[in-house]
Amino acid sequence: MGPDASDLSLVRRVQRGERGAYDLLVLKYQHKVVKLVMRYLRDPADAEDVAQEAFIKAYRALPQFRGDSAFYTWLYRIAINTAKNALAARERQPVSYEFDTQQGEDGPDMISRLKDPETPEGLALTEEIRETVNAAIVALPEDLRTAIVLRELEGLSYEEIAVSMDCPVGTVRSRIFRAREAIDRRLREVFDGGLGRAEELV
Amino acid sequence: MNRDELESQLSAMFDGELPAAECELLSRRIDREENLRACWARYALIGAAMRSEPVATARSGFAARVSAALGARASAPPHARRRQSRWWSGALAASLVAAVAGVSVTMLRDAALRQGRAVALVPAASMSVARVAGAVDSAAAPAPAADARAPNGTGTRRYEYVLAHPTGRLHRRAQRILDAAGAP
Numbered sequence: 156m157g158p159d160a161s162d163l164s165l166v167r168r169v170q171r172g173e174r175g176a177y178d179l180l181v182l183k184y185q186h187k188v189v190k191l192v193m194r195y196l197r198d199p200a201d202a203e204d205v206a207q208e209a210f211i212k213a214y215r216a217l218p219q220f221r222g223d224s225a226f227y228t229w230l231y232r233i234a235i236n237t238a239k240n241a242l243a244a245r246e247r248q249p250v251s252y253e254f255d256t257q258q259g260e261d262g263p264d265m266i267s268r269l270k271d272p273e274t275p276e277g278l279a280l281t282e283e284i285r286e287t288v289n290a291a292i293v294a295l296p297e298d299l300r301t302a303i304v305l306r307e308l309e310g311l312s313y314e315e316i317a318v319s320m321d322c323p324v325g326t327v328r329s330r331i332f333r334a335r336e337a338i339d340r341r342l343r344e345v346f347d348g349g350l351g352r353a354e355e356l357v
Numbered sequence: 358m359n360r361d362e363l364e365s366q367l368s369a370m371f372d373g374e375l376p377a378a379e380c381e382l383l384s385r386r387i388d389r390e391e392n393l394r395a396c397w398a399r400y401a402l403i404g405a406a407m408r409s410e411p412v413a414t415a416r417s418g419f420a421a422r423v424s425a426a427l428g429a430r431a432s433a434p435p436h437a438r439r440r441q442s443r444w445w446s447g448a449l450a451a452s453l454v455a456a457v458a459g460v461s462v463t464m465l466r467d468a469a470l471r472q473g474r475a476v477a478l479v480p481a482a483s484m485s486v487a488r489v490a491g492a493v494d495s496a497a498a499p500a501p502a503a504d505a506r507a508p509n510g511t512g513t514r515r516y517e518y519v520l521a522h523p524t525g526r527l528h529r530r531a532q533r534i535l536d537a538a539g540a541p
Contacts, residue, residue, distance in 0.1 A: 160373050161371070161372055161373020161374070162373070163373075164373050164380075165373075168380075168384075173384070174424070174427070175384050175385075175387065175388045176384065177424075177427075178388075178394070178420055178423075178424050179384075179387070179394075179397060181419075181420040181423050181424070182394055182397050182398045182401065182420045183371075183397070183398070183401040184401070185398070185415045185419050185420055185423075186398075186401065186402060186405065186412040186413055186414055186415055187405060187410060187411070187412055189413045189415045189419070190411045190412050190413035191411075193413055199413070199416075202413075203415060203416060203419060206415070206419075207419070207422055207423050207426060210423045211423065211426055211427060214427055280414060281412060281413070281414065284402060284406050284412075284414070285406045285409070287406075288402075288403055288406035288407060289406070289407075292407065303407075304407075306372060307403075307404045307407045307408065308407060308408060312374070313369075313372065313374045328365065328368070328369050328374065329365065331368060331369075331372070332364065332365040332368040332369070335368050335400055335403060336361075336364065336368075338403050339396065339399050339400070339403065342399055342402070342403065343399070
């Protein structure tokens with residue numbers, strides 16, 4: 156099953172009434188959708204509000220989703236339209252200035268700044284995630300590296316990878332998991348080592 | 358089940374490669390365990406980083422806020438809302454039937470009045486529907502003759518108007534009803 160098909164199976168479960176399956180789609184695409192919306196709305200807090208609205212719209216429109224296109228392609232269009240509408244609405248409103256009396260003299264707390272992707276710290280974090288992941292992949296044993304690359308970059312199903320690597324499907328599943336586990340361990344070190352807890356990604 | 362096996366299942370489910378029955382069991386566990394959800398989110402981040410996709414690490418609690426917003430807006434699951442819309446379609450159809458019935462009863466009453474028969478009173482709601490129906494029909498019909506324009510628009514006057522303008526839909530319907538009722 157390729158990446159699109161795995162989304163489709165979650166979508167079908169949502170359509171059968173499983174709300175939890177939609178939470179998994181949100182967790183899967185939240186970072187991409189927030190980044191996408193930020194192309195229109197520079198303020199990260201606004202971008203998150205609009206991204207949230209886009210996910211809500213998508214949920215409400217899900218009964219009409221037939222699976223003709225990939226779920227993310229469909230979600231992408233909803234997110235873009237929601238962002239454009241928000242931007243148009245903002246341009247019709249006068250600019251308001253608010254002073255946050257709760258905020259200390261040093262500005263927003265460090266963790267918020269680090270999570271804010273448009274600040275230098277936020278960009279550094281995104282870059283650090285990428286470097287960590289790439290370094291972890293390079294350090295993987297070859298069989299694990301091949302399996303995860305075929306899955307994540309080529310989008311092959313487990314069965315196709317099994318054929319390609321000449322091994323049983325169960326071995327492919329195990330290799331992909333062990334590759335992810337090794338990369339994830341390095342990633343958690345990035346988050347736990349002063350950049351915020353890994354659980355805060357949820 | 359140990360942690361490794363659990364996360365191995367999570368990885369397979371992330372790829373859509375876990376059998377449906379196992380998916381169902383694991384989903385219940387994911388609903389309860391935040392660390393499994395965090396792991397799922399990191400798997401997504403790993404894939405995005407490998408593909409050099411642009412990502413922004415959303416602030417913590419983003420997915421929970423979406424979920425809460427869906428709950429707060431009393432969002433019935435999509436399939437339930439579909440059933441709800443079908444219910445409204447039924448109600449709309451029933452209203453249309455009631456409106457047509459109102460027109461028919463009014464026309465019968467008018468016919469009976471012409472013949473001097475005693476008839477039961479028509480409910481006011483049906484009269485209003487009939488007035489609206491009459492207005493719609495008159496808009497489609499040729500301009501009415503001066504003598505047929507009743508200042509207070511009573512049912513009898515309207516009936517006379519309908520008979521004077523035999524091309525209207527209301528006329529044809531009235532004629533059918535009168536035929537069925539055995540009116541001369």
